[in-house]
Amino acid sequence: MGPHAAPFDRPEYDRRLVAAREAMARAGIDLLFVTDPSNQNWLTGYDGWSFYVHQGVILPMEGAPVWWGRLQDTAGAQRTVWMGEDRILGYDDHYVQSTTRHPMQDLAARLIGMGQGGGRIGVEMDNYYYSAKAHAVLETALPQATLIDATALVNWCRLVKSAPEIAMMRRAARISETIARLAIELAEPGLRKNDLVGEVMRAAMRGVGEDWGDYAAIVPLMPSGADASAPHLTWNGEEMKRGEATFFELSGCVRRYHAPLCRTVHLGQPPAEMVSASEALCEGLEAGLDAARPGNTAQDIAAALHAPLKRIGIHRPNRCGYPVGLSYPPDWGERTASLRKGDLTVLEPGMTFHFMPGIWMEGWGLETTETILIREAGPAETLCDLDRKLFVKP
Amino acid sequence: MGPHAAPFDRPEYDRRLVAAREAMARAGIDLLFVTDPSNQNWLTGYDGWSFYVHQGVILPMEGAPVWWGRLQDTAGAQRTVWMGEDRILGYDDHYVQSTTRHPMQDLAARLIGMGQGGGRIGVEMDNYYYSAKAHAVLETALPQATLIDATALVNWCRLVKSAPEIAMMRRAARISETIARLAIELAEPGLRKNDLVGEVMRAAMRGVGEDWGDYAAIVPLMPSGADASAPHLTWNGEEMKRGEATFFELSGCVRRYHAPLCRTVHLGQPPAEMVSASEALCEGLEAGLDAARPGNTAQDIAAALHAPLKRIGIHRPNRCGYPVGLSYPPDWGERTASLRKGDLTVLEPGMTFHFMPGIWMEGWGLETTETILIREAGPAETLCDLDRKLFVKP
Numbered sequence: 001m002g003p004h005a006a007p008f009d010r011p012e013y014d015r016r017l018v019a020a021r022e023a024m025a026r027a028g029i030d031l032l033f034v035t036d037p038s039n040q041n042w043l044t045g046y047d048g049w050s051f052y053v054h055q056g057v058i059l060p061m062e063g064a065p066v067w068w069g070r071l072q073d074t075a076g077a078q079r080t081v082w083m084g085e086d087r088i089l090g091y092d093d094h095y096v097q098s099t100t101r102h103p104m105q106d107l108a109a110r111l112i113g114m115g116q117g118g119g120r121i122g123v124e125m126d127n128y129y130y131s132a133k134a135h136a137v138l139e140t141a142l143p144q145a146t147l148i149d150a151t152a153l154v155n156w157c158r159l160v161k162s163a164p165e166i167a168m169m170r171r172a173a174r175i176s177e178t179i180a181r182l183a184i185e186l187a188e189p190g191l192r193k194n195d196l197v198g199e200v201m202r203a204a205m206r207g208v209g210e211d212w213g214d215y216a217a218i219v220p221l222m223p224s225g226a227d228a229s230a231p232h233l234t235w236n237g238e239e240m241k242r243g244e245a246t247f248f249e250l251s252g253c254v255r256r257y258h259a260p261l262c263r264t265v266h267l268g269q270p271p272a273e274m275v276s277a278s279e280a281l282c283e284g285l286e287a288g289l290d291a292a293r294p295g296n297t298a299q300d301i302a303a304a305l306h307a308p309l310k311r312i313g314i315h316r317p318n319r320c321g322y323p324v325g326l327s328y329p330p331d332w333g334e335r336t337a338s339l340r341k342g343d344l345t346v347l348e349p350g351m352t353f354h355f356m357p358g359i360w361m362e363g364w365g366l367e368t369t370e371t372i373l374i375r376e377a378g379p380a381e382t383l384c385d386l387d388r389k390l391f392v393k394p
Numbered sequence: 395m396g397p398h399a400a401p402f403d404r405p406e407y408d409r410r411l412v413a414a415r416e417a418m419a420r421a422g423i424d425l426l427f428v429t430d431p432s433n434q435n436w437l438t439g440y441d442g443w444s445f446y447v448h449q450g451v452i453l454p455m456e457g458a459p460v461w462w463g464r465l466q467d468t469a470g471a472q473r474t475v476w477m478g479e480d481r482i483l484g485y486d487d488h489y490v491q492s493t494t495r496h497p498m499q500d501l502a503a504r505l506i507g508m509g510q511g512g513g514r515i516g517v518e519m520d521n522y523y524y525s526a527k528a529h530a531v532l533e534t535a536l537p538q539a540t541l542i543d544a545t546a547l548v549n550w551c552r553l554v555k556s557a558p559e560i561a562m563m564r565r566a567a568r569i570s571e572t573i574a575r576l577a578i579e580l581a582e583p584g585l586r587k588n589d590l591v592g593e594v595m596r597a598a599m600r601g602v603g604e605d606w607g608d609y610a611a612i613v614p615l616m617p618s619g620a621d622a623s624a625p626h627l628t629w630n631g632e633e634m635k636r637g638e639a640t641f642f643e644l645s646g647c648v649r650r651y652h653a654p655l656c657r658t659v660h661l662g663q664p665p666a667e668m669v670s671a672s673e674a675l676c677e678g679l680e681a682g683l684d685a686a687r688p689g690n691t692a693q694d695i696a697a698a699l700h701a702p703l704k705r706i707g708i709h710r711p712n713r714c715g716y717p718v719g720l721s722y723p724p725d726w727g728e729r730t731a732s733l734r735k736g737d738l739t740v741l742e743p744g745m746t747f748h749f750m751p752g753i754w755m756e757g758w759g760l761e762t763t764e765t766i767l768i769r770e771a772g773p774a775e776t777l778c779d780l781d782r783k784l785f786v787k788p
Contacts, residue, residue, distance in 0.1 A: 052725035075623050203592070212586060215628065233470050330445050338490070
């Protein structure tokens with residue numbers, strides 16, 4: 001196996017195919033077309049920054065999956081997927097970002113050529129990067145087929161992680177701890193935010209020991225002061241200031257597996273409301289970890305978290321977490337269950353979540369989070385090892 | 395203006411609105427809904443890593459645009475867009491990645507409430523991140539409207555850059571040069587690829603002088619040896635080896651503006667075929683730059699490039715470039731014109747392209763590229779200043 005070869009052995013991929021096909025059978029789908037880059041990787045190992053053009057994995061009920069994409073990217077497929085070259089198909093370059101042709105015309109012709117142009121074909125209607133146009137073209141070009149919405153069908157199969165997947169996430173967690181510690185250590189008044197991001201990224205790429213760092217599916221989010229009232233600002237060239245909190249939302253990444261971790265640093269004495277919010281948040285996290293055990297539901301975690309926050313008057317209607325693992329930009333979440341009221345997903349051993357209760361207030365924000373693993377019994381395990389508190393520096 | 399405020403003045407945004415509305419009028423569109431993050435930023439300044447959920451910009455024919463997205467991200471909108479708070483709309487968190495609700499139901503209700511639920515509404519059918527599901531829900535929820543495909547309508551408006559945009563790209567080009575030089579300087583046998591990426595990312599974030607680095611829309615691509623036969627592999631933890639070429643595909647980024655640049659380094663004496671390919675490539679680049687002048691067409695650049703390559707037997711059917719400027723993951727190209735045979739786009743002063751003739755051969759690859767600006771007269775200007783050759787190190 002070369003350096004880019006699929007990171008798991010065949011039994012692991014076989015397990016995944018079985019799970020996906022069981023889900024297809026339940027949904028009455030004869031053939032599945034998967035565009036979500038993380039689902040493509042999960043099924044085949046395909047890894048490359050080529051998801052900005054149309055590509056996907058064809059999963060029939062029998063036989064190996066087929067990777068289909070731009071002709072020049074078949075070279076990358078040959079170097080990353082576990083299937084043989086006969087299961088890799090490329091379309092001509094004149095389909096790329098053309099105003100007159102569409103790659104889905106090629107896909108339809110391939111499926112018809114494979115005798116798979118009819119029946120019930122599952123497509124990921126609301127997954128990245130399946131566009132409205134791709135769907136319209138495919139529908140026209142496959143008049144014998146019925147296209148079925150299979151959004152998140154594979155994602156749901158990914159919810160319970162295998163032992164090799166958990167091992168990969170533990171390796172990512174070592175990097176997450178390292179870079180979060182570094183950010184906390186370096187934070188000081190006068191340091192430009194972009195310079196801090198640079199140090200964090202360098203450390204994330206260096207990785208830990210043999211585990212080289214891969215790019216995370218989300219860039220570091222690290223807003224300061226009033227900017228931290230917004231959850232998704234990235235950074236700028238401003239200097240860190242005394243009297244401001246900065247949260248760090250970061251993840252290490254090993255072979256596309258993530259273990260996100262957030263901590264907040266306040267430079268100088270933090271205001272009382274931030275201190276009490278942090279204390280309630282940490283109490284809520286502890287309660288949430290305790291509720292995160294097999295047999296309980298996703299909403300139980302949210303309820304446990306929210307109780308101590310509510311006591312100090314913080315109403316937090318947003319979801320407080322989502323499953324994590326294998327991912328590509330633009331999101332490291334898996335987009336299935338959500339830790340929120342009304343989500344009755346039953347927790348099972350091997351599920352992993354980013355338990356992510358950000359608090360975004362008027363004029364400031366606070367994030368203290370954990371990537372958690374549901375165990376066979378008892379409270380969830382946190383994959384990262386880092387003090388859970390508001391960090392205060394002079 | 396705060397540190398995150400929209401980077402251009404009002405006349406620049408006014409110019410953009412006029413251009414977009416002229417294009418809408420030509421297409422017979424009454425109202426445009428824009429989901430491409432780069433188009434959202436171009437029209438409003440919105441900047442945040444929130445494009446993993448449904449969001450967009452509503453552009454009516456009259457009045458300021460409206461930014462619409464997840465409620466918690468309206469805080470980020472307030473800090474980044476040039477419009478007032480009354481032009482920022484947020485949907486409830488229970489729409490996010492729900493299996494029972496869809497954010498487009500909220501959008502439809504808003505449009506109807508604004509008296510804009512009928513008529514001809516343009517949607518970006520094949521732009522990021524407008525999913526097949528989003529389209530289906532919107533179509534159902536707006537029975538009085540006709541949804542019109544407005545793919546790349548705004549992108550085409552962006553093709554000719556204004557003076558402030560070109561200035562921003564020149565600033566990005568200083569970072570591109572700096573990080574490409576650093577990669578070439580550091581490359582040596584025994585250096586792990588991920589460690590090299592870490593150094594490059596750190597320098598990219600540090601930026602040049604006052605210009606702090608932003609994240610590029612594509613991570614560094616730097617495959618070595620046989621991996622360089624594939625255009626879109628990223629990196630791994632392998633050490634660089636004598637006898638192998640590595641190409642660096644990189645871009646600096648300033649306020650979301652890019653100036654991509656690729657160079658190739660061979661460690662040790664390069665094989666004769668690579669040397670002659672590089673010479674032909676550089677000759678083709680020079681010829682292409684000369685052809686890249688106002689009045690010529692996009693395909694003229696491709697023809698000029700390909701002639702010397704053809705003479706040494708390299709057939710390169712793929713496009714050799716695309717417009718660049720403002721962008722977000724997953725692509726720094728603008729997805730309009732392509733530098734390839736058959737593209738009759740007439741070149742105009744102020745257009746900027748990544749002139750990108752990668753050569754991906756059996757067992758090796760080579761990339762030497764330039765970000766170019768079409769001038770008032772004469773050959774195109776290269777925005778970066780770095781020797782154009784195959785770099786050879788011991």
